Amino acid sequence: MPKYMLIWRTIDEEKQNAAMADIPFEQMLETMGKLNDELIKSGVVLAMEGLDPEEHTVVTYADGEQPVVTDGPYGETKELFGGFYLLSVASKQEAVEWAKRLTYFPGSAVEVRRVPTIDEFPQDNPWIQKELEWRTKNGQL
Amino acid sequence: MSDATRAVEAIWRIESARIVGALARFTGDFALAEDAAQEALAEALVSWPEHGRPANPTGWLMTTAKRRAIDTIRRAGVQREKYAAIAHDQDEAYDDDVDVERIDDDILALMFVSCHPVLSKEARVALTLRVVGGLSSEEIARAFLVPVATIQARITRAKKTIAAAQVPFEAPPPDERRERLPGVLSVLYLIFTEGSTATSGDELIRTDLAREARRLTRVLIGVLPEEPEAYGLLALMELTASRFPARIDASGDPILLEDQDRTRWDRGAIKRGMAALEQATPRGLGPYGLQAAIAGTHAVAESVEQTDWERIIVLYEALGRIAPNPIVDLNRAVAVAMAHGPLPALELVDRLADDKRLDHTHLLPTVRGELLRRLGRSAEARKELERAAEMCTNDRERVVLRQKIAELT
Numbered sequence: 001m002p003k004y005m006l007i008w009r010t011i012d013e014e015k016q017n018a019a020m021a022d023i024p025f026e027q028m029l030e031t032m033g034k035l036n037d038e039l040i041k042s043g044v045v046l047a048m049e050g051l052d053p054e055e056h057t058v059v060t061y062a063d064g065e066q067p068v069v070t071d072g073p074y075g076e077t078k079e080l081f082g083g084f085y086l087l088s089v090a091s092k093q094e095a096v097e098w099a100k101r102l103t104y105f106p107g108s109a110v111e112v113r114r115v116p117t118i119d120e121f122p123q124d125n126p127w128i129q130k131e132l133e134w135r136t137k138n139g140q141l
Numbered sequence: 142m143s144d145a146t147r148a149v150e151a152i153w154r155i156e157s158a159r160i161v162g163a164l165a166r167f168t169g170d171f172a173l174a175e176d177a178a179q180e181a182l183a184e185a186l187v188s189w190p191e192h193g194r195p196a197n198p199t200g201w202l203m204t205t206a207k208r209r210a211i212d213t214i215r216r217a218g219v220q221r222e223k224y225a226a227i228a229h230d231q232d233e234a235y236d237d238d239v240d241v242e243r244i245d246d247d248i249l250a251l252m253f254v255s256c257h258p259v260l261s262k263e264a265r266v267a268l269t270l271r272v273v274g275g276l277s278s279e280e281i282a283r284a285f286l287v288p289v290a291t292i293q294a295r296i297t298r299a300k301k302t303i304a305a306a307q308v309p310f311e312a313p314p315p316d317e318r319r320e321r322l323p324g325v326l327s328v329l330y331l332i333f334t335e336g337s338t339a340t341s342g343d344e345l346i347r348t349d350l351a352r353e354a355r356r357l358t359r360v361l362i363g364v365l366p367e368e369p370e371a372y373g374l375l376a377l378m379e380l381t382a383s384r385f386p387a388r389i390d391a392s393g394d395p396i397l398l399e400d401q402d403r404t405r406w407d408r409g410a411i412k413r414g415m416a417a418l419e420q421a422t423p424r425g426l427g428p429y430g431l432q433a434a435i436a437g438t439h440a441v442a443e444s445v446e447q448t449d450w451e452r453i454i455v456l457y458e459a460l461g462r463i464a465p466n467p468i469v470d471l472n473r474a475v476a477v478a479m480a481h482g483p484l485p486a487l488e489l490v491d492r493l494a495d496d497k498r499l500d501h502t503h504l505l506p507t508v509r510g511e512l513l514r515r516l517g518r519s520a521e522a523r524k525e526l527e528r529a530a531e532m533c534t535n536d537r538e539r540v541v542l543r544q545k546i547a548e549l550t
Contacts, residue, residue: 037241041248042155043359046409088352093144093151119386119405132404 003046003115004095006102008082013054016107035101039085044098050083082108086115145190150277152198153182157275158360160203162247165310168210171254172300174310175272177213181206245364248273249312252361256325259306264299265328266335267292273360274353284350285335322365326374326429329358333378337385351382373421373430379414380436383407394540399445411440428464431456450480467496471508483515503532507542519549 010016020028039045057080060067085102089095092114099110118135121128157178164174181202195201255268270276270284278296282289313321336350358375365371387405390396418437421430435456442448457473460466470493478486490509499505510525523546530542 034241041245041360041363043356043363046413088356090154090349090353091147091151093147094154097148097151097155117386135408136404136406 002089002091002095004087004089004092005113005115006085006087006095006099007111007113008050008084008102009109009111010054010080010082010107011109012107013080014107016105019106031104035104038101039087039098044087044089044094045085046088047086048084051081053082054080143190145194146186148194149182149185149189152202153185154275156199156202157182158248158251158273159244160199160206161272162244162251163203164206164210165251165254166243166247167207168214169310170304171308171310172304173210173213174206175296175300177206177210178202180209246312248360249364250310252325252364253312253318253321254303254308254310256321256328257303257306257308258321258324259302259308260299262328262331264295264302265324266331267295268299269328269357270332270353271296274357276353284347322368322370325361326358326370329354329361330374330377330429332357333381337381348382348385351378351385354378355382369421369424370427370429372417373427373433376414376417376421376433377429377436379410379417380433380440383410383414383440389537393537395537397541398439403443406440411437414440426459428460431460431463435460445479448479450476454480467493467499468502468504471499471504474512475508478512478515483512487512487516501532503529503534503538503542506532510545514545514549523549 023031036045036048039048054072057072058069059072060069062068085098087095087098089098092112095112099112103110118128118132123129160181161174161178164177165171168174184205185198185202189195189198251273252269255272256265260268266285267281270281271278276284278289278292282292285292312318333351333354336347336352336354355375355378358371358378362368362371362375383406384398384401386407387401387403388396396402414433415437418430418433421427421433426434435453438449438453438456453476454473457469457476461469461473471490474486474489474493477489487509490505490512493499494505494509506525506529510522510529513519513522513525526542526546526549530539530546533539533542
């Protein structure tokens with residue numbers, strides 16, 4: 001049962017901000033709402049969440065001995081993670097087709113990633129066993 | 142298969158129900174709509190890999206299917222009014238702002254027509270997977286281990302039957318809908334059970350089919366959100382599927398519930414199942430809801446010993462009252478054995494043995510053999526388990542039975 005995560009990213013902030021500035025908020029909600037409704041009604045959505053914009057973002061990054069903490073998005077990379085969908089679909093291609101529909105703001109990108117199952121990791125590893133135990137008690141997506 | 146071909150198939154999975162639904166509404170002719178949609182799909186499979194994918198794939202498919210429908214009507218030279226209805230907007234660009242409620246109605250109609258009582262069970266299953274699920278005849282044939290020609294013939298015959306019975310393309314009115322909904326749910330459940338336990342062959346779980354059954358049930362709930370039993374069915378499917386990762390061992394043999402590694406159960410599926418079960422309760426649980434409640438009782442138990450078997454007995458009793466079935470009674474006997482030991486359970490099973498409806502399945506001798514084994518009556522247990530192994534049509538289940546026989550002392 002393949003699961004795919006569709007990850008919303010901002011790859012060109014200026015372009016995206018400019019595009020979004022032109023779109024009234026109501027219209028943005030309408031565009032997203034319609035697509036979400038379509039996804040839900042297609043029966044493929046397992047989970048979806050959106051994230052706060054960049055002004056609320058804190059990043060800690062590894063650069064030397066101590067992690068460096070900065071406000072705002074990722075400095076150099078400028079790839080803000082904006083939200084995700086977890087889909088249960090028949091194939092990777094189907095996930096890609098949904099991703100295409102979700103790619104509607106200029107300057108944004110949608111990344112399609114397969115979600116491996118815990119079975120794919122070495123089962124005799126104690127950390128994997130610990131994780132399994134946690135999942136048993138707390139659940140997972 | 143090329144990427145372009147795979148892309149056509151993926152889009153078809155997403156869009157086919159809408160396209161067939163809209164065409165059937167335009168033409169009032171379900172068979173014609175399905176044929177035209179299939180022609181459009183066939184054209185896309187040739188044209189897109191060669192000329193590239195159109196800017197608006199859904200619009201392309203819809204327009205092409207409409208044209209094919211018009212060609213057919215024109216060739217037939219009759220049904221002028223149908224032609225007028227559909228030709229008038231044939232060249233209109235595909236409208237992206239399609240009316241959501243109209244699509245919902247189309248999909249609901251599609252489900253009820255595909256699951257219409259004039260059709261055989263096999264035809265309902267094939268037609269639902271084809272028109273609502275967007276699966277090809279090849280995919281359906283592969284899932285059900287039958288030749289492609291069989292599925293094609295089944296679908297062709299089903300369409301003729303619907304035309305001959307003059308089944309209108311519409312969801313039944315609310316009062317009739319309540320009556321016919323169980324028929325739709327049973328088709329979805331059949332697809333799921335075929336996916337969760339192959340009735341023959343060596344593949345125990347065909348998860349694709351079980352996944353598709355859950356998707357279609359969510360589609361149904363999307364257009365019919367007020368039906369508790371639809372949620373009950375979804376809950377049952379999710380909770381059953383949550384055990385899939387633990388159900389077979391490395392060599393592909395089935396692992397019994399009591400021996401399953403519960404850390405492998407899919408907690409996400411359990412959560413979704415329990416959430417759906419809550420939606421199923423407002424007016425008291427129906428047959429699917431009760432089965433889901435039983436599965437849910439297992440799902441939340443940390444072990445076999447800590448399972449609330451008394452609750453399971455009560456749920457099976459309730460299920461036996463609203464949907465009398467000897468298999469339910471047999472399962473209740475198993476729960477009784479867990480709660481109160483093998484002897485009272487054996488009494489229940491012996492009473493069931495007279496029920497001719499259980500003659501065709503290996504389940505009764507399987508359970509009886511197991512109870513006798515626990516009571517230390519090995520010779521009788523051996524006889525029953527051997528009978529069960531002979532009757533069992535699933536290779537993997539038979540392996541487990543043979544192993545039990547070998548372990549008898």
